[in-house]
Amino acid sequence: xxxxxxxxxxxxxxxxxxxxxxxxxxxxxxxxxxxxxxxxxxxxxxxxxxxxxxxxxxxxxxxxxxxxxxxxxxxxxxxxxxxxxxxxxxxxxxxxxxxxxxxxxxxxxxxxxxxxxxxxxxxxxxxxxxxxxxxxxxxxxxxxxxxxxxxxxxxxxxxxxxxxxxxxxxxxxxxxxxxxxxxxxxxxxxxxxxxxxxxxxxxxxxxxxxxxxxxxxxxxxxxxxxxxxxxxxxxxxxxxxxxxxxxxxxxxxxxxxxxxxxxxxxxxxxxxxxxxxxxxxxxxxxxxxxxxxxxxxxxxxxxxxxxxxxxxxxxxxxxxxxxxxxxxxxxxxxxxxxxxxxxxxxxxxxxxxxxxxxxxxxxxxxxxxxxxxxxxxxxxxxxxx
Numbered sequence: 001x002x003x004x005x006x007x008x009x010x011x012x013x014x015x016x017x018x019x020x021x022x023x024x025x026x027x028x029x030x031x032x033x034x035x036x037x038x039x040x041x042x043x044x045x046x047x048x049x050x051x052x053x054x055x056x057x058x059x060x061x062x063x064x065x066x067x068x069x070x071x072x073x074x075x076x077x078x079x080x081x082x083x084x085x086x087x088x089x090x091x092x093x094x095x096x097x098x099x100x101x102x103x104x105x106x107x108x109x110x111x112x113x114x115x116x117x118x119x120x121x122x123x124x125x126x127x128x129x130x131x132x133x134x135x136x137x138x139x140x141x142x143x144x145x146x147x148x149x150x151x152x153x154x155x156x157x158x159x160x161x162x163x164x165x166x167x168x169x170x171x172x173x174x175x176x177x178x179x180x181x182x183x184x185x186x187x188x189x190x191x192x193x194x195x196x197x198x199x200x201x202x203x204x205x206x207x208x209x210x211x212x213x214x215x216x217x218x219x220x221x222x223x224x225x226x227x228x229x230x231x232x233x234x235x236x237x238x239x240x241x242x243x244x245x246x247x248x249x250x251x252x253x254x255x256x257x258x259x260x261x262x263x264x265x266x267x268x269x270x271x272x273x274x275x276x277x278x279x280x281x282x283x284x285x286x287x288x289x290x291x292x293x294x295x296x297x298x299x300x301x302x303x304x305x306x307x308x309x310x311x312x313x314x315x316x317x318x319x320x321x322x323x324x325x326x327x328x329x330x331x332x333x334x335x336x337x338x339x340x341x342x343x344x345x346x347x348x349x350x351x352x353x354x355x356x357x358x359x360x361x362x363x364x365x366x367x368x369x370x371x372x373x374x375x376x377x378x379x380x381x382x383x384x385x
Contacts, residue, residue, distance in 0.1 A: 004346050004355050006307040007186055011350040012250075016243050023238035034231060038238040043197075045244055046181075049164070050173035052199035054206035057232035058213055061160045061182020062089040064196035067230050068178045069097035069128075071198075071208040072154050078127040082158075083113040084315040084327075085335040086132040090158050091316045094130070101325065102126070103317050105332040109275040111135060111288065111342075114334070115143035122147070128154040133162035133172050135311075135344075136188070136254075136285035137276055141167050141175045156180065160196075163189045164251045166281035173199040178209075183240055188254070188283050189247050191236045253349035254284035257356050261287055261345065264360035269376040270367050286311060287347040289363075290377060293370060294343050300366045306359050309344040 013020075027038060039057050047055040058064040074080065074097040082090055084103040091101040104121050107114045111134045118129065129148055131139035141155075148155045155176035159165070162172040163181055173179030183195030198209050208225075211218060216227035258274075265271050272290040276282050288311065291297055298308050315335040317327035329336065345359055 001305050002355075002358075003305040004307060004351070004359055005348075006309055006344075006346050007348050008350040009185065009190075012246075012348075016246055019242040019245075020239055023242040024235060027235050027238050030234075033234050036234050038234045038241065039232060042232075042237040042241045042244075045241060046197055047199065049244070049247075050171040050179065050199050052171075052174040052179065053201040054199065054203070056198045056200075056206060056209045056213065057237055058196040058198055058209075058230050059232050060194040061180065061184055061187075061196040062093060063213075063228075063230045064180040064182065064198050065089055065093040065130075065156075065158060065160075066096055067209055067212050067228070068156050068180050068198050069093055069099065070212050070227070071178070071205055072128055072156065074099040074127060077125055079123060079125045080128045080130055081118055081121050081126060082130040083132050083134075083335070084317040084332050085111060085312060085338060086134060086158065086316065087160070087312070088316065088319070089160070090130060090132055091322065099127070100125075101316070101322070103325075103327065103332060105334045106338065108334050108338065109272075110137055110139075110277060111274070111338060112137065112139040113144075115140045115147065118144065118147050122151050122153070126151065126153060128156055130156045130158055131176075132158040132160075133165055135274070135288055136162050136165050136283040137274075137280050138162060138165050138167035138172050138175065140277070142279075145176070154178075160184075161187065161285040162283060163187065164247055164283040168279045173197075174201065177202060178205060183236070188251060188285055189240065189243060191240050191243075193236055195232050195236045195240060197232075250349040251283045253351075254287075254347050255282070257347050257349075257351055258282070258284045258287050260353065260356045261289075261347075261360055264357065265289070265363060268364050268367050269374075270371040271363065272377045284347050286344040288342050288344045290338065290341045291343060291367075292341060292377060293367070294341050296370065297363065297366055298343055301359070301362060304358075304362050306362060307346055310342060311344055312342075313339055315339050 160182035212227035213230035216225035
């Protein structure tokens with residue numbers, strides 16, 4: 001029985017191995033490992049990809065979020081509105097920058113922050129909104145930006161999972177005041193280690209980010225602000241530039257796989273497939289379904305050598321380290337119910353059509369054998385409001 005994994009980097013590597021090795025040899029030949037032409041070239045290519053005026057290479061996706069918040073001058077007492085249903089770095093960086101994460105619940109069908117619930121969370125202390133383009137689909141940026149303009153707030157996109165995603169024909173990362181990307185190896189554009197990028201159309205903001213990523217330095221050993229070591233190393237930049245030409249095809253394949261899942265699973269009413277909003281084009285970093293039988297289904301898939309993932313099992317407002325924020329179970333019911341029911345399926349571009357059919361067929365089989373005829377999803381889940 002052929003295993004179907006959540007990711008297959010070994011299968012991808014031959015597609016760009018030659019270009020990567022050439023790029024690595026260039027760096028080795030130059031012996032220039034920090035900054036330089038390879039970093040500048042990646043920044044230019046990434047700015048062109050997103051349509052942003054500036055792209056600033058950063059050492060990791062987490063640091064991209066942190067330095068963007070620092071450039072926004074988040075300080076103690078400032079509040080930043082975001083979602084509790086995301087990777088830890090989103091809220092963790094808000095706290096590290098000195099701000100207070102203020103959570104708003106998500107939409108049940110897109111898994112993104114619910115704009116209808118943001119306005120009630122805005123206070124005199126609110127300084128920014130940080131929507132997360134979760135699983136590769138942009139949040140409802142028109143609604144979010146309208147609220148931000150009304151309240152004079154900065155919008156920072158957490159686009160860590162959304163490289164290549166589109167919203168109303170605009171790319172993620174050029175929709176807010178700044179965009180933050182991750183090049184962690186599992187991402188749609190993954191490096192051979194950590195990496196990130198901050199994008200913006202604001203000249204002054206870009207200058208500040210560049211300064212902050214190098215200890216706040218203006219000239220060597222002259223510092224006008226306190227920054228950090230947030231630099232992307234030259235080898236990673238060269239590798240990412242070599243992989244970048246494959247991104248569009250990989251994202252297209254992810255969309256094809258998602259459509260195949262949708263078609264096969266459509267006849268299984270106990271499964272809810274992800275909804276992609278009409279104005280969005282997802283890059284499908286993850287393809288995530290909802291089911292009341294999540295754990296049993298995952299066990300069945302595992303028995304068939306099929307990988308799966310749970311992103312995310314514990315919403316951030318229920319994490320022990322955020323107890324001091326004062327949230328309790330039940331405060332964000334859609335996030336909490338989603339965390340109990342969500343399951344991500346393999347969607348990487350190396351899957352064959354046969355792989356996709358096998359995964360989906362295993363799900364259909366399991367549901368037909370364990371779910372009463374006519375049962376639909378959800379059984380008691382909180383719907384979109």
